[in-house]
Amino acid sequence: MSQEVGHYYVPPPSIWPITGSIALLFMGFGAAFSVNKLPLGYGLLAIGFAILIYMMFGWFGTVARESESGKYNKQVDGSFRWGMSWFIFSEVMFFGAFFGALFYMRIFTLPDLAGLDSKILWPDFTGEWPSAGPGITEKFMAMGPWGLPAINTLILLTSGVTVTWAHWALKLNKRGQLKLGLFLTFALGFIFVGLQAYEYGHAYDDLNLKMTTGAYGATFYMLTGFHGFHVTLGSIMLLVIWFRVLAGHFTPENHFGFEGVAWYWHFVDVVWLGLFIFVYWLI
Amino acid sequence: MAAVDHDIAHAHDDHHPTGLMRWIGATNHKDIGTMYLWFSFIMFLTGGVMALTIRAELFQPGIQIVNPELFNQLTTMHGLVMVFGAIMPAFVGFANWQIPMMIGAPDMAFARMNNWSFWLLVPAALLLISSFFVPGGAPAGGWTIYPPLSVQMGMGMDMAIFALHIMGAASIMGSINIITTVLNMRAPGMTLMKMPLFVWTWLITAYLLVLAMPVLAGAITMLLTDRNFGTNFFNAAGGGDPVMFQHIFWFFGHPEVYIMILPAFGIVSEIIPTFARKPLFGYSSMVYATASIAILSCIVWAHHMFTAGMPAAGQLFFMYATMLIAVPTGVKVFNWTATMWRGSMTFETPMLFAIGFIFLFTIGGFSGVICAIVPIDIQVQDTYYVIAHFHYVLVSGALFALFGGTYYWLPKWTGHMYDETLGKWHFWLSMFFFNLAFFVQHFLGLAGMPRRVPDYALQFADFNMISSIGAFGFGLTQLLFLYVVLKCIRGGEKAPASPWEGAKTLEWTLPSPAPYHSFETPPVVK
Amino acid sequence: MVGVLVVAMYSGLGMAAPDPYQLNLPEPQSIIAEQIYDMHTMLLWICLAIFVAVFGVMFYSVLKHRKSLGFPAANFHHSTTVEIIWTIIPVLILVGMAYPATKTIIAMKDTSSPDITIKVTGYQWKWGYDYLTGEGEGISFLSSLSTPKAQIENAAPKSENYLLEVDRPLVVPVGKKVRILLTANDVIHAWSVPALGVKQDAIPGFIRDTWFTADRTGTYRGQCAELCGKEHGFMPVVVEVVEPEQYAQWVAEQTTQSAAAAVDASREFTMDELKAEGEKVYAANCVACHQANGQGIPGTFAPLVGSKIATGPKADHIDIVINGKTGTAMAPFRHLSDMDIAAVVTYERNAWGNAAGDVVQPSEINEFRK
Numbered sequence A: 001m002s003q004e005v006g007h008y009y010v011p012p013p014s015i016w017p018i019t020g021s022i023a024l025l026f027m028g029f030g031a032a033f034s035v036n037k038l039p040l041g042y043g044l045l046a047i048g049f050a051i052l053i054y055m056m057f058g059w060f061g062t063v064a065r066e067s068e069s070g071k072y073n074k075q076v077d078g079s080f081r082w083g084m085s086w087f088i089f090s091e092v093m094f095f096g097a098f099f100g101a102l103f104y105m106r107i108f109t110l111p112d113l114a115g116l117d118s119k120i121l122w123p124d125f126t127g128e129w130p131s132a133g134p135g136i137t138e139k140f141m142a143m144g145p146w147g148l149p150a151i152n153t154l155i156l157l158t159s160g161v162t163v164t165w166a167h168w169a170l171k172l173n174k175r176g177q178l179k180l181g182l183f184l185t186f187a188l189g190f191i192f193v194g195l196q197a198y199e200y201g202h203a204y205d206d207l208n209l210k211m212t213t214g215a216y217g218a219t220f221y222m223l224t225g226f227h228g229f230h231v232t233l234g235s236i237m238l239l240v241i242w243f244r245v246l247a248g249h250f251t252p253e254n255h256f257g258f259e260g261v262a263w264y265w266h267f268v269d270v271v272w273l274g275l276f277i278f279v280y281w282l283i
Numbered sequence B: 001m002a003a004v005d006h007d008i009a010h011a012h013d014d015h016h017p018t019g020l021m022r023w024i025g026a027t028n029h030k031d032i033g034t035m036y037l038w039f040s041f042i043m044f045l046t047g048g049v050m051a052l053t054i055r056a057e058l059f060q061p062g063i064q065i066v067n068p069e070l071f072n073q074l075t076t077m078h079g080l081v082m083v084f085g086a087i088m089p090a091f092v093g094f095a096n097w098q099i100p101m102m103i104g105a106p107d108m109a110f111a112r113m114n115n116w117s118f119w120l121l122v123p124a125a126l127l128l129i130s131s132f133f134v135p136g137g138a139p140a141g142g143w144t145i146y147p148p149l150s151v152q153m154g155m156g157m158d159m160a161i162f163a164l165h166i167m168g169a170a171s172i173m174g175s176i177n178i179i180t181t182v183l184n185m186r187a188p189g190m191t192l193m194k195m196p197l198f199v200w201t202w203l204i205t206a207y208l209l210v211l212a213m214p215v216l217a218g219a220i221t222m223l224l225t226d227r228n229f230g231t232n233f234f235n236a237a238g239g240g241d242p243v244m245f246q247h248i249f250w251f252f253g254h255p256e257v258y259i260m261i262l263p264a265f266g267i268v269s270e271i272i273p274t275f276a277r278k279p280l281f282g283y284s285s286m287v288y289a290t291a292s293i294a295i296l297s298c299i300v301w302a303h304h305m306f307t308a309g310m311p312a313a314g315q316l317f318f319m320y321a322t323m324l325i326a327v328p329t330g331v332k333v334f335n336w337t338a339t340m341w342r343g344s345m346t347f348e349t350p351m352l353f354a355i356g357f358i359f360l361f362t363i364g365g366f367s368g369v370i371c372a373i374v375p376i377d378i379q380v381q382d383t384y385y386v387i388a389h390f391h392y393v394l395v396s397g398a399l400f401a402l403f404g405g406t407y408y409w410l411p412k413w414t415g416h417m418y419d420e421t422l423g424k425w426h427f428w429l430s431m432f433f434f435n436l437a438f439f440v441q442h443f444l445g446l447a448g449m450p451r452r453v454p455d456y457a458l459q460f461a462d463f464n465m466i467s468s469i470g471a472f473g474f475g476l477t478q479l480l481f482l483y484v485v486l487k488c489i490r491g492g493e494k495a496p497a498s499p500w501e502g503a504k505t506l507e508w509t510l511p512s513p514a515p516y517h518s519f520e521t522p523p524v525v526k
Numbered sequence C: 001m002v003g004v005l006v007v008a009m010y011s012g013l014g015m016a017a018p019d020p021y022q023l024n025l026p027e028p029q030s031i032i033a034e035q036i037y038d039m040h041t042m043l044l045w046i047c048l049a050i051f052v053a054v055f056g057v058m059f060y061s062v063l064k065h066r067k068s069l070g071f072p073a074a075n076f077h078h079s080t081t082v083e084i085i086w087t088i089i090p091v092l093i094l095v096g097m098a099y100p101a102t103k104t105i106i107a108m109k110d111t112s113s114p115d116i117t118i119k120v121t122g123y124q125w126k127w128g129y130d131y132l133t134g135e136g137e138g139i140s141f142l143s144s145l146s147t148p149k150a151q152i153e154n155a156a157p158k159s160e161n162y163l164l165e166v167d168r169p170l171v172v173p174v175g176k177k178v179r180i181l182l183t184a185n186d187v188i189h190a191w192s193v194p195a196l197g198v199k200q201d202a203i204p205g206f207i208r209d210t211w212f213t214a215d216r217t218g219t220y221r222g223q224c225a226e227l228c229g230k231e232h233g234f235m236p237v238v239v240e241v242v243e244p245e246q247y248a249q250w251v252a253e254q255t256t257q258s259a260a261a262a263v264d265a266s267r268e269f270t271m272d273e274l275k276a277e278g279e280k281v282y283a284a285n286c287v288a289c290h291q292a293n294g295q296g297i298p299g300t301f302a303p304l305v306g307s308k309i310a311t312g313p314k315a316d317h318i319d320i321v322i323n324g325k326t327g328t329a330m331a332p333f334r335h336l337s338d339m340d341i342a343a344v345v346t347y348e349r350n351a352w353g354n355a356a357g358d359v360v361q362p363s364e365i366n367e368f369r370k
Ligand code: HEA
Pocket: B144, B257, B258, B260, B261, B303, B304, B322, B323, B325, B326, B327, B329, B330, B331, B333, B361, B362, B363, B364, B365, B366, B367, B368, B369, B371, B372, B373, B377, B380, B381, B382, B386, B389, B390, B393, B394, B397, B398, C050, C054, C090, C091, C093, C094
């Protein structure tokens, strides 16, 4: 591990980080103004976002070039592996907070609100899940698991297989299968996101299930929403990797860019399984 | 700690980028470390000025200087700025400077990301501080931003939320960088159990950060959507629960306070053996104690919520778990004592701060244990007793360790010796005024003075006055620190490679000031 | 060393109540408070002993094992035996501390079979008391700070109980178990009376409980102990503990008074009557945010002068007062009586140049509530 003596690549000064910081400066103010409905905010947000995209192209482009020109030795590769693992761990903790909120409300809050002492405040509340809470009387319906969500589960599981297939092809240097496998993976990813969007429409129009629908609505949309956002990001990352494959990047020995994204994809997959079980199924 | 068998007289120290680009685009761990340290010092002054305004208002009963809204904003921002702007970045600055040198690495594992971790702090700080100037002013719900109060705030709250998001991202990147550097970049022969304790404490701290920061991000995201998008996470009418925010916040918040003390333990564990001229007593038990503190810190969070209402079983569990932390922390205190025992001690400024740290931190630790006893906490929760407790662990704990560490490594960073006389003055004045400011707050708290109040009953007048005098004295003393550091940067006696007789870690094998690239060819540690 | 001395001092001294040099917890007035007091004293002594032991060793070493005294450095660096000992001893000490604490916790949580149950509601920024069961059932009133603004703004000399006095204290009989049910209307507050060993957060939408039995008659003071907005420092708790006979007398007074005060909700009031009453209600409930001149505080609290709601349709105005506006500091005020709401709405519509010109009658509020 650390025994390797050799040249560890330390990049020269770079403008990309500061570009990213400027982007976030705009986005931070932009977002804060936007959520308070100041028109200036939307503009700032858009500018910040544009700068961020520009930064990502520049930064990732630099990394890809450095990688292809053989600047990264084994030790650098090791760094990337540690880095990506802990990044994914931090994402797990982020989702953990939202799952925690879901469990907390179901296990502690609702029974408490429906409990004997709370009768002075909420006389008729029974606390059954799915619940919008004692103060929201509007009717809604919960999202059942066996329609679209089940199909989406299948889609994500399949994409987990295709990405593994692509990886295997890459290791055996079967570029054709690699391209196909990757293509299928991100295509499935985008289909998933599309179906998810359709499901939201259905929820709003037919089930009267909204962000504002109390505990159930909040956890449903935040969990599936953040997951959907991660699928989108993952799909875009896969797309980028696919372009790199088309451009002839990666070798059977050296392809951490690919692997990192594949790890991320599996993580997104696993989170979905958690969602499927706890958000859709066990209601 | 480890002997090095290569020639350290590299000659290529000085070809480094110059001008503005050196800082803006920096990929060098030392430059980035320097920026972190200056940033945190500026934030310390900012937070300090807020503290002094608070103390000035509390000098006498009645409302004199700031109105109650502004007072609450100042309290909130003082807490946020000190925690996220001053103490945490200062430790990251130390990590940046020291970790590569102490493990014999050429730089941090991800040099560009390192730059980004720093440069994200600046927009975050701008966002946070400028919330004072928007309609409604800065957030005024305390640094703990409990809903529903924080749902009532104006736009400043949203700015603070986004600022915290950005700082959180910066911290996560910084910690991933540190973990990776420590695990993957050590010089040959530098096994984990040979690493200097400072590196160990930072490794464990970085784990805590990666674990805790995303949870804070989750909590404030829910707050954001509750405020602006009509979700009901923290609203009983919608089946949510304000207390749930407290649980999520403190699941982050408690590890957070250890994030601010573990690296301090590390610094002190470097200083004490050096000036006792004796190896650190119980190295491996120090490592295990640090790890135990970190693990325990994840299961004690609800000790901040004893008055929020929870079943007896919950109170008992969290009380026992919290008390247990005294054991590994005690091990540390005993180990430091044993390190000093039969040493051959000298008392340069770093050593004074280290001893001051142990002495005062232990007082803060004891008041922590007293807070942990549920029935007593019922009396002292949300009073000045708690304020006293955590300033003992944060100011005379974290901050004193930072001062000590700065004096200890200044010769390595600048190539000059600092002014020993002034350094000692800084220590003794800090020590005196700190206690003047905060010891009396124990009495105020026990007698029932609530925290976060701009005005108080007459019986509290005298101690508040004393406390304010102490605070102003302490604040002014810190200007002396600034002066000593500036003086040292600009000149002074030339520092040898190892100005401290008893120093054994790798960085002292490098010349002072440390060359721009520390170990391009890794040293071999035997 | 100075520290040690002061620690020693502060463990022993200070029993008297509001003494400017009070160093310790207030003199306990209930069993729980007493247990807490003793536990705290015991802990202080234990900590002090550990402190003296540890720093005795350290300072001996600091004084004697100096290079300047020519003391040569030893080279030992661990001893498993010693390390095990100093892990186990603290554990034992902690167990010794935890034992009495556990007993007290269990006692503190036992809110069963109270003599009197009182619901306490936290409002921004006052307390509401409703006697739910036991002697006095049905009594209900609000309790807010009575210290005049002039004293706070240093325009008048401060009274003895500055910031710790209220217009209507909570009255309870001595020696009776009082169960307190807590909730809040807007944000989290905390109801605390140190001398009785009680502090409990009031969480909006939830019920929390605690209890006390006062040992002695007297007036016990505390303050809101959870940041609840700008007037957090100005919402004291005052509990008057009286002899049972006095209590019975107080209950009787309250009942007759509230019967006398009850207004005929179907009566029609004139604009002037309503405005006069409304000004009082406004001063008691709304002024902290909307200010005496109705201008509010820009960016934080909406102005009422010229406000669309306060000059527009009556229903919207009544609605925001009764139901509040979620996500803002404008809390629901449905706990006010029909008369009060009618009066304050009328007042707001016709004060500071607002000229809606209409009158809102209590009967309309009653209608609105349905
Ligand atoms: C650096 C930061 C730091 C550190 C290290 C600690 C350390 C500890 N803290 Fe503290 N704490 C804070 C920062 C910190 N705290 C902050 C910021 C708050 C307030 C937050 C807010 O509300 O705003 C707080 C609040 C706080 C509370 C909540 C109080 C309340 O709001 O009512 C409690 C309660 O249990 C507590 C307990 C402890 C304990 C038991 C330790 C222990 O780790 C201490 C252990 C150390 C020792 C005990 C001393 C050395 C040991 C020996 C010599 C061995 C022998 C000792 C014995 C056998 C007792 N802390």
